[in-house]
Each structure stands twice: as structure tokens, then as C-alpha cells.
Amino acid sequence: MPALDFVLPAHLEKGEPPGHRDEVRLLVGSRSDQQIIDTTFPHLPDFLRSGDVLVINTSATLPAALDATIERGEQVVVHFSSRLPDGNWTVEVRRPQGLGTEPLPDFGGGRLSLEGGGAITTIARHPVASRLFVVTVDLAGDVLDYLDRFGRPIRYGYAAAAWPLDAYQTVYARHPGSAEMPSAGRPFTAELIANLIASGIAVLPVVLHAGVASLEEGEHPAEEYYSVPAATAAAANALRIGGERVIAVGTTVVRALETVADETGFLSADDGYTDLVIGDGSNLRAIDGLLTGWHEPRASHLELVEAVAGRELMESMYRRAVDLGYAWHEFGDSCLLLR
Known part of the structure; x- marks a missing residue:
């Protein structure tokens, strides 16, 4: 049903x-x-x-939202979703909208430069949740430490303030x-x-x-x-x-x-x-x-x-x-x- x-x-x-x-x-x-x-x-x-x-x-x-830039120069927001058993991550790439974000359906993958000097590179779309990408992570340290330093909570368009x-x-x-x-x-x-x-x-x-x-x-x-x-x-x-x-x-x-x-x-x-x-x-x-x-x-x-x-x-x-x-x-x- x-x-x-x-x-x-x-x-x-x-x-x-x-x-x-x-x-x-x-x-x-x-x-x-x-x-x-x-x-x-x-x-x-x-x-x-x-x-x-x-x-x-x-x-x-986690403060799982990070500002990033995709290869065509557009500013986006990356939502880190889950760490996978092999150390890669699933992420969602979205467009900034006010205090929140909105979907970015025309993003097809590639390398993204993260705020703070790190980067992620897409491997493939997730086989179940098609809006997510599986990515490799290129950071100087641990992902959670990086998010603590540069990230913020995930917010959507209905957020009334940057809580x-x-x-x-x-x-x-x-x-x-x-x-x-x-x-x-x-x-x-x-x-x-x-x-x-x-x-x-x-x-x-x-x-x-x-x-x-x-x-x-x-x-x-x-x-x-x-x-x-x-x-x-x-x-x-x-x-x-x-x-x-x-x-x-x-x-x-x-x-x-x-x-x-x-x-x-x-x-x-x-x-x-x-x-x-x-x-x-x-x-x-x-x-x-x-x-x-x-x-x-x-x-x-x-x-x-x-x-x-x-x-x-x-x-x-x-x-x-x-x-x-x-x-x-x-x-x-x-x-x-x-x-």
C-alpha cells in the first residue's frame, strides 16, 4: 500500500x-x-x-553541513550522512537557500573543495538512496574533528533561525x-x-x-x-x-x-x-x-x-x-x- x-x-x-x-x-x-x-x-x-x-x-x-565548491565553481552545501564500513562516506550535495538548503538535482558528481581546505570526490550514486553519493574523503585529520571545526547543523528551509x-x-x-x-x-x-x-x-x-x-x-x-x-x-x-x-x-x-x-x-x-x-x-x-x-x-x-x-x-x-x-x-x- x-x-x-x-x-x-x-x-x-x-x-x-x-x-x-x-x-x-x-x-x-x-x-x-x-x-x-x-x-x-x-x-x-x-x-x-x-x-x-x-x-x-x-x-x-554531528555538525554535518559544510560549505563547498563544485568543479563548475558553484557554491554548495555538503551534508555528511553516514560513515561506511570501508571508511568512505555517503553525502548529499545541496544548494544554499536562506538559512537552509534545497535539492541540487543537476549535480552529477566530481571533486568538491570543502571549507577549511579539504576535499571529497564522488565514487558513485548510492544504490538505494539516489540523492546520496558515496565519496572518498581527503582531509588532514579525522572527519568528525573536521566537522567539529568547520561544520554546522543540517538545516532546511523551514528553519526560523541559525539554531x-x-x-x-x-x-x-x-x-x-x-x-x-x-x-x-x-x-x-x-x-x-x-x-x-x-x-x-x-x-x-x-x-x-x-x-x-x-x-x-x-x-x-x-x-x-x-x-x-x-x-x-x-x-x-x-x-x-x-x-x-x-x-x-x-x-x-x-x-x-x-x-x-x-x-x-x-x-x-x-x-x-x-x-x-x-x-x-x-x-x-x-x-x-x-x-x-x-x-x-x-x-x-x-x-x-x-x-x-x-x-x-x-x-x-x-x-x-x-x-x-x-x-x-x-x-x-x-x-x-x-x-
Whole structure:
């Protein structure tokens, strides 16, 4: 079934962070009874129960956007997406537009000179995400150090200001590697996490370094690095065997957990690269719910959301979110889906 299509009004594209992280709205949907509840993010614990497991992604956001010049002399912006196992990178080349960027469809590849004196050279287009290029990197030092010195956060045209990198981090970000923030976790505060733990809800970490989120309509995410620690796998397995629920905080967590789950949902500790694609027909084995943001029309992430919620609930949730004026994008509002 095609990914969900709908009209996203421009005024719902939120371009600035809330005054406080948790000052966002939360729409809760239950697949079992199709009930939908409009609330706010600080009330998240009201919809969880003692023994539940929240799995978070502790990947930290990189300053992954760099100014560059292509061979014909045009100024562009390079978005570093993911480091590959062979040391090469995937990148997206875009045209500057205000505070953000826009696609550069006529770029065919070549050598790009980077701000700071480095360079990258394209090898080929990515076989799955055609807007991305696989590149070799010619730098004096490590790519992450170079980005720390010369890069800035990836921003798009809806950005209301040049927000600093801290605005694009979760409070629990620990492991640099994501091109864009795993934004489902942005509304969490240290106080809310402490309240969840005090209520008997386990909070367990995984890592999945998210690539760029600007893929073409219908494109699925490229391969991404993940790590599921032994302690996380063991605790989640023990609690789920006891009948407790595993709630993924973000689609990145779903991808990591489903990568290491067997047919029964048992998790194994592992790390590496995953090319798993989760669609509306996928049999999810490792999770019982998803906390996420709101995805754009026809985005491939909506196929994963449908796998969790089912088509009927997903359509109802998105229709209600638009009607109620929920906000989209990384600084927007939240959605909790329970199976």
C-alpha cells in the first residue's frame, strides 16, 4: 500500500525549538481499541506502566553541513550522512537557500573543495538512496574533528533561525555520529527521565547513527551503524518475557531492535551496519509501541509507522494531528502509538 499522503499546511512546519524541551503536545493512539487522546508530553508517564521498557537512541548529532565548491565553481552545501564500513562516506550535495538548503538535482558528481581546505570526490550514486553519493574523503585529520571545526547543523528551509548544535541534541546524547538528530527523544528532560525511572519504567540505551532525513519521496534509508549493548538486550528480554512492553523512542530504535531480534522477538547484543527496511507489511517482533514525531506526506518512515499502528489508526492520528494544529519537524510535537 502506498505511504500515507495528506496536505501538510505550511503553518504547521515548526522552525524553532520550544522554550522548554517538554513544551510540546502528545497525541496518544491505541491500536487495540482505536482510541486517540490529545495531551502534552509531560503526561507521557500516564500512558506507561511500571515494568515498561523505553529504549532510547544515545547517538549525538554531528555538525554535518559544510560549505563547498563544485568543479563548475558553484557554491554548495555538503551534508555528511553516514560513515561506511570501508571508511568512505555517503553525502548529499545541496544548494544554499536562506538559512537552509534545497535539492541540487543537476549535480552529477566530481571533486568538491570543502571549507577549511579539504576535499571529497564522488565514487558513485548510492544504490538505494539516489540523492546520496558515496565519496572518498581527503582531509588532514579525522572527519568528525573536521566537522567539529568547520561544520554546522543540517538545516532546511523551514528553519526560523541559525539554531546552535545544542538545539539539535537530546539530553542523553553521548555518541557522535548522526547526521540529523534522532528527534523523537528531544522533548525528554532529565527530570522526566528521573520520574519515569522512579515509576518503575526502565530506560535502556541503543545507538543508531541516523543519516540525512531529506531523501526523495519513497526512498528508504540507507545502511546505518547501530549498536545494541548486551545489558540492554538482556534487560529488555527479561522484562518482555515477564509480559512487559518495549516502547521504542524513535524509528531509529525500531530499526536497531528489529535488526537484532529473532523470530520470537528475543534480542541479541550486536553492532554493525543495518540495511533493514521496515514497511507496512513487516512483522514487528521486538517492540510493543513507538514514540515518534510527525512525518511528512509520502515519507518512507510512514511505512514503519503503519507497521506499528496499522493503516486505520495511522490515518486517524494524522488527520487528528492536522485538525488540532500539531507541529511537524524536529522541533515539533510528538505521537505515542501503542499496539
